[in-house]
Amino acid sequence: MANVDTARNTRQADKSVPSTAEQASTGKMPASSRATGEFRPLEMEARLRDTLEIGGLWTRDAKAPTYEELRPYGPRETSGFPVYKDLEQRLLNAAEHPDPEIAHVMATCAAYAYSGPETVSMIMARMGLEDNQCRMIQASVNAMGIHSTAFLIQSKSGRVAILCYRGAEPSDFAHRLTSTDREPERIAYRACHPSATVHAGIYRNVRATRYEVMNALRNASDRHSVRASLPNGSPGIDLGRVDGRLEALYITGHGHGGAMAALMGVMIRRERKYREALGDHLRAVYTFGQPMIGDRRFAEACDRDDFLRENVVRYIYDRDVVPHLPPAASGPFRHFGREYRYEIPHLRNVMAGALGRPESHLPGRAGVWRIAGHHAGQLPHLLGVAITAPAFVARAVPMARSLPAVHSIDDHLPHHYVSALTPPGVQNEFGD
Numbered sequence: 001m002a003n004v005d006t007a008r009n010t011r012q013a014d015k016s017v018p019s020t021a022e023q024a025s026t027g028k029m030p031a032s033s034r035a036t037g038e039f040r041p042l043e044m045e046a047r048l049r050d051t052l053e054i055g056g057l058w059t060r061d062a063k064a065p066t067y068e069e070l071r072p073y074g075p076r077e078t079s080g081f082p083v084y085k086d087l088e089q090r091l092l093n094a095a096e097h098p099d100p101e102i103a104h105v106m107a108t109c110a111a112y113a114y115s116g117p118e119t120v121s122m123i124m125a126r127m128g129l130e131d132n133q134c135r136m137i138q139a140s141v142n143a144m145g146i147h148s149t150a151f152l153i154q155s156k157s158g159r160v161a162i163l164c165y166r167g168a169e170p171s172d173f174a175h176r177l178t179s180t181d182r183e184p185e186r187i188a189y190r191a192c193h194p195s196a197t198v199h200a201g202i203y204r205n206v207r208a209t210r211y212e213v214m215n216a217l218r219n220a221s222d223r224h225s226v227r228a229s230l231p232n233g234s235p236g237i238d239l240g241r242v243d244g245r246l247e248a249l250y251i252t253g254h255g256h257g258g259a260m261a262a263l264m265g266v267m268i269r270r271e272r273k274y275r276e277a278l279g280d281h282l283r284a285v286y287t288f289g290q291p292m293i294g295d296r297r298f299a300e301a302c303d304r305d306d307f308l309r310e311n312v313v314r315y316i317y318d319r320d321v322v323p324h325l326p327p328a329a330s331g332p333f334r335h336f337g338r339e340y341r342y343e344i345p346h347l348r349n350v351m352a353g354a355l356g357r358p359e360s361h362l363p364g365r366a367g368v369w370r371i372a373g374h375h376a377g378q379l380p381h382l383l384g385v386a387i388t389a390p391a392f393v394a395r396a397v398p399m400a401r402s403l404p405a406v407h408s409i410d411d412h413l414p415h416h417y418v419s420a421l422t423p424p425g426v427q428n429e430f431g432d
Contacts, residue, residue, distance in 0.1 A: 087128030
């Protein structure tokens with residue numbers, strides 16, 4: 001495992017280097033102590049990345065750029081920047097969930113989790129978590145289908161943390177869809193019910209990085225930075241301590257990352273060792289386009305838990321197909337928690353466009369979020385052509401989107417969730 005820490009976001013990509021401890025363990029030290037013939041740090045990082053293509057577990061750290069760096073010209077703060085000026089307090093004091101501003105923050109974090117820690121840290125600073133710290137934890141085992149990436153964002157004071165899981169890459173959507181029809185392996189999860197089972201792939205992806213995530217959360221609970229301390233310290237930066245202990249923890253993710261987020265929330269609530277350590281800190285789980293995790297016994301046990309029933313909040317954008325997976329042909333699965341659906345009246349919007357009404361030019365605001373009366377069900381089966389063809393027709397003929405049989409891969413893309421959850425009066429996540 002390699003630890004890489006970067007102090008500034010503006011030049012992090014060029015300045016990231018492996019830790020001294022890691023260099024020493026491999027016999028490759030920085031230039032000041034390197035013997036002839038040993039590798040330079042950038043060469044080492046290149047070799048490390050080559051190794052990671054095969055598989056392994058590694059971490060990378062980042063610190064958010066300052067507001068002066070984010071806004072080198074003009075005032076440091078404006079009416080729109082940062083997006084939420086009291087974000088830490090809102091995360092600490094939110095009385096109930098879902099909260100519309102917090103939902104927007106979580107959707108943005110989940111969407112930008114398809115990047116690296118530098119970008120995640122930057123966008124969360126723009127959203128209002130000034131001087132945050134971010135740790136990325138990543139594990140990969142191709143043969144086991146494990147591609148697990150978690151980001152832990154810690155507020156400047158240390159009182160708030162957001163655990164965000166990256167979903168499947170958009171380029172991998174089609175492969176996942178067409179390979180889901182075979183019956184997935186299941187793993188027993190007796191912390192919920194003696195006979196409950198969960199999707200083995202989701203479980204393994206959570207477990208692959210869980211111990212590193214829990215170590216970072218333990219550091220946060222002990223008033224330590226979630227980032228690794230640099231050897232011999234770092235000039236002007238104390239990575240060892242923060243002002244406060246962890247008080248509020250949020251978990252989020254999009255797609256496959258949402259399923260991992262929800263399962264981690266269940267683990268914290270249902271497994272005694274984690275409930276005692278973190279149960280009082282967990283405030284909510286927000287997921288976007290999340291597939292189902294477990295069977296009926298698992299879902300019913302989760303819904304009997306007051307916290308999981310009320311504070312696991314799932315959002316579904318219009319005809320997003322992923323929340324209806326795995327299909328029924330793969331065996332029974334069920335959702336749990338609270339479900340909100342973004343319903344777009346496609347026929348009305350087509351008519352508005354024909355009449356030249358202004359709302360026809362605002363697709364992200366053309367619908368409305370409604371709490372669902374029942375959980376999204378499973379598709380009966382899944383064939384790649386049967387999904388992508390109607391979605392293509394629907395994009396070409398918007399009126400076809402109103403047909404109940406049409407599901408869409410395009411509706412799963414994270415930017416739809418960000419746009420649909422952006423509150424009135426907020427222009428975008430950059431604070432423009």
